[in-house]
Amino acid sequence: MKKIVIPLLAALTALPVSAEFIYRTPAGVEVGNSANEESGGQGGSACSNLSVGDQCAINGENVIYAGDFNGESLYMALTNQGETFVAGTYGYTTGATSNDGHANSRTLFDAALMGYGSHNPMNGYANPYLACMNKGSNWYVPSSGELSSAITSLVGAGADGSFPNGYHVTSSESHSNLVVATQGSSGASASIHKYSNFPVRCFAKDQEQKLLGVGPRNNVALIGTNGLTTSSYSVSSNNPSDVPQGAFDGVDMNYNGNDYGYIEGIKNRGFWIPATTSEEWIQVDFGPNKTVNAAGISIKNHWLAMNGVWGHYPKDMTVKVSMDGVNFTDHQTFTNMDRQAVITLNFASPLEARFVRFHFHSNYGDPYLEIGDIEIFE
Numbered sequence: 001m002k003k004i005v006i007p008l009l010a011a012l013t014a015l016p017v018s019a020e021f022i023y024r025t026p027a028g029v030e031v032g033n034s035a036n037e038e039s040g041g042q043g044g045s046a047c048s049n050l051s052v053g054d055q056c057a058i059n060g061e062n063v064i065y066a067g068d069f070n071g072e073s074l075y076m077a078l079t080n081q082g083e084t085f086v087a088g089t090y091g092y093t094t095g096a097t098s099n100d101g102h103a104n105s106r107t108l109f110d111a112a113l114m115g116y117g118s119h120n121p122m123n124g125y126a127n128p129y130l131a132c133m134n135k136g137s138n139w140y141v142p143s144s145g146e147l148s149s150a151i152t153s154l155v156g157a158g159a160d161g162s163f164p165n166g167y168h169v170t171s172s173e174s175h176s177n178l179v180v181a182t183q184g185s186s187g188a189s190a191s192i193h194k195y196s197n198f199p200v201r202c203f204a205k206d207q208e209q210k211l212l213g214v215g216p217r218n219n220v221a222l223i224g225t226n227g228l229t230t231s232s233y234s235v236s237s238n239n240p241s242d243v244p245q246g247a248f249d250g251v252d253m254n255y256n257g258n259d260y261g262y263i264e265g266i267k268n269r270g271f272w273i274p275a276t277t278s279e280e281w282i283q284v285d286f287g288p289n290k291t292v293n294a295a296g297i298s299i300k301n302h303w304l305a306m307n308g309v310w311g312h313y314p315k316d317m318t319v320k321v322s323m324d325g326v327n328f329t330d331h332q333t334f335t336n337m338d339r340q341a342v343i344t345l346n347f348a349s350p351l352e353a354r355f356v357r358f359h360f361h362s363n364y365g366d367p368y369l370e371i372g373d374i375e376i377f378e
Contacts, residue, residue: 047075047206053159058204059136067153070099074142074150075206080164080199085128087169090194092117093176101143101203104171105129108141108179117176119195128169132202142203144172144180148187150203155187169198220292221284221356221376223248228284235282237275247272247282247374274360277369283357284376285325291352291378295319295345298372311366313339318361321353328357339364 047056050065056075057063063075087108094111096104109129112120119125132139142150147170154160167181167190174180178191181198192198220226223233223245233244274280299313316335320328331351337343356376363369 052153052157066150069146069149075204077202080201081131084197085200086119086125087179087194088112088120089117090119096173099143099145101146101171102140105140128200138205139202141171144170144182144189147182151187169200219375221248232285236280239273242273247371272371277363281357281359285355289352289354291350292376293350294377296375297343310339311364312368312370313364314360315364316361318359320357320359321351322355325355
């Protein structure tokens with residue numbers, strides 16, 4: 001299918017995003033309405049044995065079954081979101097090029113939240129990926145392939161009456177400056193600038209999804225959740241301005257990429273800097289044992305890395321576990337870790353423990369080791 005580039009819009013209006021829209025909630029809740037998520041994806045009962053154009057309920061919201069794509073069912077919201085959106089990350093390549101809109105949405109939004117590129121939600125722009133993910137962990141902006149397939153299926157079944165003509169933003173990136181938009185009447189695709197305003201139609205999976213990435217989504221180590229308080233965290237050493245819980249207050253970056261945390265009044269500077277750069281540790285005490293599969297480490301001042309300054313990044317680290325807080329065993333060691341704004345740690349096997357410790361052996365040569373935030377995922 002031939003792609004065309006739509007001309008730039010002459011004027012763009014920055015749409016404000018509410019504080020709650022960017023997770024600044026006192027309880028540090030994850031993306032999505034927790035009450036809706038408790039209703040769950042309906043799975044095999046409400047959304048099964050449907051014909052294209054039939055409706056079912058996901059997270060308590062009616063959706064349209066729009067056929068299958070790459071072996072998965074497509075479920076589409078009945079209406080567009082109530083405003084137009086800009087994709088954000090203009091000028092930055094995120095790599096969100098798969099046909100999986102759920103994965104693309106997470107990639108694009110995480111990059112926007114980290115401050116990559118321009119026209120991002122922290123700068124006051126309404127973000128389509130957050131708008132959909134805010135409906136629940138299984139909601140997302142479709143890829144261009146998914147949206148095109150859905151429109152083709154609905155048109156073929158004569159069930160496309162609820163989908164307006166015109167281009168809709170998707171979660172498929174085609175260039176550092178462009179994302180793909182899909183035409184509502186035909187399913188044709190075109191590349192649009194990431195700062196152009198277009199409507200979005202959210203899609204949903206029929207089961208809850210765990211989003212492993214930045215932010216408080218399914219982060220079991222976030223202070224204020226799972227019974228965790230300031231006394232749940234401890235460190236080998238710290239700068240007086242950088243309390244242990246500052247590294248567990250939620251990933252939130254300003255436009256320069258500094259971690260300032262979600263939860264006011266407990267974070268101090270919202271990150272952790274130990275006294276030295278080697279053999280330093282930080283840990284969380286979950287109380288009852290917790291089984292987890294992955295973790296994420298965000299880096300303070302990641303904008304330095306964008307300018308080639310890597311020294312403050314952690315290099316080698318061991319995840320340790322304990323049942324009593326005294327006797328620790330090594331669970332997994334990570335060496336020469338990626339120098340990314342968010343370092344993803346996928347454990348080779350799940351760990352089960354009351355205490356989870358991140359023991360840093362070295363950094364990349366800077367006089368300081370700087371940890372913006374640590375997330376732990378079930």
